Amino acid sequence: MKTKFFALFVSLLCFLFIFTSCADKSSEKSKPPENPAGEDGKITILLDAGHGFGDVGCTSEYLNGLYEYELTWHLTEDLAKKLETKGYTVLLTHNGEIYPSVSDICERADALGIGYMADKMNAENNVFDAYERAVHSSVLDSEVEIDLLLSIHVNANADSNEVTGFEIDYCAENESSEMTKFVFDSICSSLERDFEGRRLKKFADSWNMAFIITKYTTMPSILFETGFASTPSDAELLLDTAWRSKLTDSLADGISKYFELEH
Template sequence: MSAPAIRQTADHLCRVSAAPPSRPGRAAARLGRMAKRAMGWAVICLLALVAVIAGPLPGVGPEEAVAAETARAVGLRFGMHPDKTRLVIDLDRRVDFRAFTLSGPDRVVIDFRNLDWQILDKGENSGAGLIARYRVGLFEPGVYRMVLDLSQPSQIDSMFVLPAQDGLPPRFVVDLSRTSAQSFARTTLKGEPEDRFDGTKVAAAPQPPAGQAAVAAAPILPDAARPRARTDGRRIVAIDAGHGGIDPGAIGITGVQEKSITLAMAKALAQELEKTGRYKAVLTRDRDIFIRLRDRVAIARAAQAELFISIHADSVQNPRTRGLSIYTLSERASDGVAAQLADSENKSDLIAGVDLSTESAEVTSILIDLARRETMNLSARFAGHVIGQVQPHTELLTKPVRSAGFAVLKAPDMPSVLIETGFLSNRQDEKVLQDSAHRAKLARSIVGAVDQFFAAEQTWSRL
């Protein structure tokens, strides 16, 4: 799948089929056996729906198409009064926006259409008054998201764009005032925001009864719209570069961001896989953009990937902790470090202002139950191959194969692992992870593990 095709998949996830993958051959047979062991194709269809979300915002196309109409943010400042805080962003022209609030933690989220933040600091910055801190990053093509972390529950009193006048540029203004926790909770958005950029606060939409939300969002596509099975004989491997866009991930000792390391490593691995001629590499992101955890899995499934590899480089409190490790899915973490990392990675959506409260607990429970079966065994086997291949070439964490409840590993029909390539909180790891030669060496080792995995699968299928 080409890079434009992957972008289209990421931007139009509402087209992902709710039907089980149609890939013929051994992989499909394996999925069939898994379905029989669980509760039939009906469950598989239901599980597939967890990965399906609403499509992109109407009218938002690739960056190239919107560049001509892009506004620029040229300044930002705060005004504080008793129990109130004003945020002002200076612009060079008017801009369309939408806003909503989320709880757990309390946040105000503002999406700007076609707004260039290049001259202002992206990432996380200190706020003032009712705004503890704020961060800005690319949410999806054509849309920058600003997340205001609140120091206490606050309501949006007003939000508007002032036209240029009296020598002053156009200004975006938002006024916040203190409110009670109960009042704030009543105004928070549940589910996806409405596709509106008319400058109004997005209201919370009525929610369907528990257990029906995922089903209601499941468009059944005609066969012609479904992904085609591979015809060139290559196995399909999905590579997920962790974090991205508004979510920088871990920050290294020298300031390097995890999202940059993971993208560089993912591209190196994709290049090595493609070079063999045996594999088609599918990147869940090929640039600095935020993609929700469940969307990453959906992209891989839409491409009919047979293996999912998520790349990370995290940070822990102990600066002496270093080395590569690999994680598979389990309902309970194998140890404290695994639990800490899973909790950190699973919060990526919260960092970017995405509401997770509408996930069905029942569907998630079924998902974990099914994933325990053959897919988890295959994931563990691949993890063992990876460690065997990389051990001669890099430092390993003590007990390098671990398990925890990583959200990005929960595809029911696709062996999945998360590789922590090292720790940015350790000076040595941070240094080698920025070395392209080291990344290429790791990539070649992982390709060796992929070779072993698929060769062994052919042996198992003949038994």
């Protein structure tokens, strides 16, 4: 009997040991990085104004002739200024007028030893597509250490003109996803506080569901859909410069709260 009790006691100890070490691991995982600025100690944000250059993105009869690429550029330019005022280094995947050539991206990627799918790099089509942007972003990350990539878009729904709100995505299977989650949560909190009552749909996508720019990148990468061009009330907000400014304030605040370790 005694031996049985001893064996039971040892098993219980083993169970407790395994349980507590697992619990430790999971709490370790949920801790934000101690130094979100990374090894260089400098915070560099890369902004990507979605679309442009042969790809106008979405539009609708409610956007007064504007296209997604024009709205994303206005938002990106505005957010860049606000982040710079807060002291961050801001880079852009393109400047609204020109984008890096595919041959330049490939040359730099080759020199840095960054792998990419050569057949997806298309110099002929005159489109700076999501995959090329992702490789370009990874090149910049290797060159200057990017701490966050935020790609800004406008949504559209083909079946309904009643869907409203924000949508925000990151790839849960990207190599940086554990870090991304914290800045993602910080941006979401900011949006929830500043746009109370507005729908905010959050996606931590699997590899298959994720947007290209959030998965083929080496740094924390988030794609943000600002509103639905296909819904009259959202289109009205997207055209309103005061509302857009409130939105870029909120994004800048969410980003800052994370990098200043105010979480």
